[in-house]
Amino acid sequence: MTVSASPGAAAPEVTAAVLVEAIPYIRRFSGKVVVVKYGGNALAGAADEVAALASFVEDIVLLHSLGVLPIVVHGGGPQIGALMARLGKTPEFRDGLRVTDAETLDIARMVLVGKVNRDIVTALNVHGPIAVGLSGEDAGLITAAEHDPALGFVGDVVAVDARMLRALLDERLVPVLATIGADGRGQSYNINADTVAGAVAAAVGAEKLVFLTDVDGIRADPADPSTRRSRLSPGDVDALVATGAVAGGMIPKAEACATAVREGVGAAHILDGRVAHALLLELYTDQGVGTMVTEMAVGS
Numbered sequence: 603m604t605v606s607a608s609p610g611a612a613a614p615e616v617t618a619a620v621l622v623e624a625i626p627y628i629r630r631f632s633g634k635v636v637v638v639k640y641g642g643n644a645l646a647g648a649a650d651e652v653a654a655l656a657s658f659v660e661d662i663v664l665l666h667s668l669g670v671l672p673i674v675v676h677g678g679g680p681q682i683g684a685l686m687a688r689l690g691k692t693p694e695f696r697d698g699l700r701v702t703d704a705e706t707l708d709i710a711r712m713v714l715v716g717k718v719n720r721d722i723v724t725a726l727n728v729h730g731p732i733a734v735g736l737s738g739e740d741a742g743l744i745t746a747a748e749h750d751p752a753l754g755f756v757g758d759v760v761a762v763d764a765r766m767l768r769a770l771l772d773e774r775l776v777p778v779l780a781t782i783g784a785d786g787r788g789q790s791y792n793i794n795a796d797t798v799a800g801a802v803a804a805a806v807g808a809e810k811l812v813f814l815t816d817v818d819g820i821r822a823d824p825a826d827p828s829t830r831r832s833r834l835s836p837g838d839v840d841a842l843v844a845t846g847a848v849a850g851g852m853i854p855k856a857e858a859c860a861t862a863v864r865e866g867v868g869a870a871h872i873l874d875g876r877v878a879h880a881l882l883l884e885l886y887t888d889q890g891v892g893t894m895v896t897e898m899a900v901g902s
Contacts, residue, residue: 624886631885632669634809634868635771638662639799640676640722640736641875643814654876658814659725661881662776666732671771674733674778677795678718682710694825698850702754702792709738710792714780723778728807738783741766741788744798746783746791757783757791759798762805771806800858811862812886813855814875819893820856834895837862859895861888869896 637736640658665672679700683693686709694701702710719735726733738744743766746757770777781798784790796813803811820842831838839860842848848856852872859870873880873892883891 620887623888627886628668631665631809633671635673635803635806636665636810636812636885637672637673637675637799637803637806637808639795639811640674641679641795641813650823655721655725657878658875658881659677659722659729660782661879662726663729663732663884665885666774666776671774672776673767673771673802673806673808674722674776675781675795675799676718676722676778677781678710678714680812681718682706682713684861685709685713696753698853699749699756699794699808700792701752702756704755706791707755707792711782714782714792717777719780726776726778729885733773733778734765734770735778735780737780738793738798742784743767743779744781744783744793744801746785746793748791749773749783755789755791757785757793759783759793759801760785764802764805765801767806782861794854796854796858800862800870803862803867807866809868811859811867811870812881812884813859813872813874814881815855815869816874816876817852817872818877819872819873820848820852824849831893832890834893834899836863836895841893857896859891862878863895863897869894871895 662672663672686693689709691705700706715737723733723735736743738746742763744759745761747760749756749758762887767777779802781793781795782790783793799811799813817825819830820834821827821843822831824847839848839856843853843856847852855872859872862870870885871892873884877891880891
């Protein structure tokens, strides 16, 4: 019997080669923690948000099936902005951070904890009861402090209590974390999700920290895709930030990568989350598809 491939399908020998190429990576990452920051821009920037979320969820489920211990940290900036607009509230930003008064904080909590977090958890649990939604407020997971009085309820990470995350990972569950934290008095703060992802990765001793966003990595010239750097050291990242090559919303991602690697995370990656299965391509193929930050980087 002759079996014909569907249009666009890879030849069997190509599929086999890809699977063989993945073998050493499957062995290497089994039992290791991988923190994945799923940015709101990666979801909102996709042509089909439902398909984009489904593709991301498939990647996390496959990682879980291969013995990886994923932790998902998510943002939701575009979704927060959309709800603010519907409510007639105009967003205000200073140095890339959202000015957050009490009403904006309530909106952020509703979107992050009540909408984006639940959407990701529900989508994961379609594949089996594996995901648990959390906020940094739960069991004192993230202790926060005010970043700048002029910004209102925008917080910095003071500490991450990883005990609950470790307990969930020990039960082979996938924590999905919304980035609202609280201080010792119970005051809540909205915290930059990139910063939280880096702090969580360091706290749990992650093998990998991966940022899925709407750009293909760190570029020497932000306007020129051909200048994407495939490998950088933390020092390289510092230099690109200092020269202004890394700017705007890429700064917290790049700095979180550099800080996490310096604090013991094996490697940090920035990928275009709009590319189907970018997470799998970066982790399980020789070439990769984004920028990797590692102590032993070779600039390219």
